[in-house]
Amino acid sequence: MLDxxxxxxxxxxxxxxxxxxxxxxxxxxIKVGSVQVAGVSYHNLGDAGLEFLxxxxxxxxxRVLTTLNPAGMDLENWRQLGISEEFAMKQNQVIxxxxxxxxxxxxxxxxxxxxxxxxxxxxxxxxxxxxxTFANSVLxxxxxxxxxxxxxxxxxxxxxxNYGLHLDENRIPDVHVKVEADLKKLSDWGALGYAIGKxxxxxxxxxxxxxxxxxxxxxxxxxxxxxxxxxxxxxxKGITPASETVHAPKNAITIEExxxxxxxxxxxxxxxxxxxxxVGCPHCSIKEIAQIADLLKGKKVADNTxxxxxxxxxxxxxxxxxxxxxxxxxxxxxxxxxxxxxxAPLKGRFKALATTSAKGCFYxxxxxxxxxxxxxxxxxxAAVTGKWNS
Ligand code: F3S
Numbered sequence: 001m002l003d004x005x006x007x008x009x010x011x012x013x014x015x016x017x018x019x020x021x022x023x024x025x026x027x028x029x030i031k032v033g034s035v036q037v038a039g040v041s042y043h044n045l046g047d048a049g050l051e052f053l054x055x056x057x058x059x060x061x062x063r064v065l066t067t068l069n070p071a072g073m074d075l076e077n078w079r080q081l082g083i084s085e086e087f088a089m090k091q092n093q094v095i096x097x098x099x100x101x102x103x104x105x106x107x108x109x110x111x112x113x114x115x116x117x118x119x120x121x122x123x124x125x126x127x128x129x130x131x132x133t134f135a136n137s138v139l140x141x142x143x144x145x146x147x148x149x150x151x152x153x154x155x156x157x158x159x160x161x162n163y164g165l166h167l168d169e170n171r172i173p174d175v176h177v178k179v180e181a182d183l184k185k186l187s188d189w190g191a192l193g194y195a196i197g198k199x200x201x202x203x204x205x206x207x208x209x210x211x212x213x214x215x216x217x218x219x220x221x222x223x224x225x226x227x228x229x230x231x232x233x234x235x236x237k238g239i240t241p242a243s244e245t246v247h248a249p250k251n252a253i254t255i256e257e258x259x260x261x262x263x264x265x266x267x268x269x270x271x272x273x274x275x276x277x278x279v280g281c282p283h284c285s286i287k288e289i290a291q292i293a294d295l296l297k298g299k300k301v302a303d304n305t306x307x308x309x310x311x312x313x314x315x316x317x318x319x320x321x322x323x324x325x326x327x328x329x330x331x332x333x334x335x336x337x338x339x340x341x342x343x344a345p346l347k348g349r350f351k352a353l354a355t356t357s358a359k360g361c362f363y364x365x366x367x368x369x370x371x372x373x374x375x376x377x378x379x380x381x382a383a384v385t386g387k388w389n390s
Contacts, residue, residue: 001157007059008058009056009156010060012056016150016153017153017157024161024163029160030160030161032154032159032160033065034064034065034116034125034126035065035067035124035151036066036125036127037069037098037155038147038148038151039147040068040098040107040343041070041094041339042091042093043345049094050093053098056101060101060152062156063157065104065116066101066104066155067114067115068098068105068106068107069343070283070310070339070340071091071095071107071338072087073088074338075092075338076338077334081308081334083344101152106314107312107339109283110283113283113312113314114312115314118139119141120139120141120241121141121142122141124142125144125146125150126146126151129226130223132144133225138215138240138241140241145226145232165233171233173203173235174251175200175205175251176252177199177252177254178208178252179192179254180254180256181259181260186217187357187373189213189218189220190221190224190263190267191224191260191264192224193220193222193225193227194228194263194267195259195262197227198229199253201229202229202230203230204234205225206235206246206249207236208248210237215285218236218240220356220358223281223282223357224357224358224359227359228362263358264373267358269370271372271388273388274353274372274386275306275352276308276350276369277307277382278308278364279292279307279308279357279379280311280336280340281341284310285315286315289309289315290319292309292324292376293327295376295377296333296380300331300332301383302383304386307332308335309333309335310341312338313338316337319335341353341360341367342359350369353370353371353372354372354378354383355371355379356373356379357373358373360373374388
């Protein structure tokens, strides 16, 4: 493969994998069950990235189930989201390149909700950080946090270097996090991720003190904890599957109510006018879409505000069937399938964001927005009034 006997894309891929393996001291390559590729938005790739993909697409074909992270626009309704013709043309070229490689054009950061579901203990090569954390922690699969090119390389070869979180000795928790705060709403999980990420920087947390968690809570926590500093793996005692197989580390920290409040204080700017509400970071589940539709019944999104519901196309198709789409769009909300607030070209377009997501706030600040994080109720209320009211 390295000598080019299997073509250009495989040779390039092996060069990437061998270089990574050398850097991290991997002794072998290991088979992967699936791949998830980030670096899909033309906004981040630019022409150089598109050219790189087109070169690979000439003879590169994936060997395992491979799905995509969000692109820079809704692939169908991009005009409705205010995306330019020029951007759409380039983004479609990126998607065409991925499609000719045999990749599923899924464009979501929640591949585990739409059919790319690894089994416990399976080795995979995923690159979206929230999905990597979910796969490692909630599903019990094994993956490093790949970059876009190294994930793609693993897809063409069907293997990845065996180092880092593929090895059991690197999956041992190294800080015990005792949670003494009460988590009441979805955004509290984002705040918890912020608090743990900051205190347990670059560590693997073993978390106790939480009795229950819904999948949507864990999805939000995974996005936040890794964005704000922890490794993309945690153990939540009594909830995540491998938490009974490890011991609590001696090194311990505590998360109190004041840490959660401090997280909100740091994430929330002092603003009251909101011109952009985006929920679905990570992408909304069908359950969250149902909640948004319920909250919007009989209401209208304010004239000076946009409401985006970021989700996978698969979840949107379910929403169409159940009538949620009609309710949300009837109230003036917009679906943003295949994309999200972080990878769409939004810099300078909105001034103030309201969202349920701590990770969404982190990236929207890079797009020059002020941010407010709160519950789904608070976000829908901000969309309807154009104000943040708590
Ligand atoms: Fe997903 Fe975009 Fe958030 S990729 S986790 S919706 S920043």
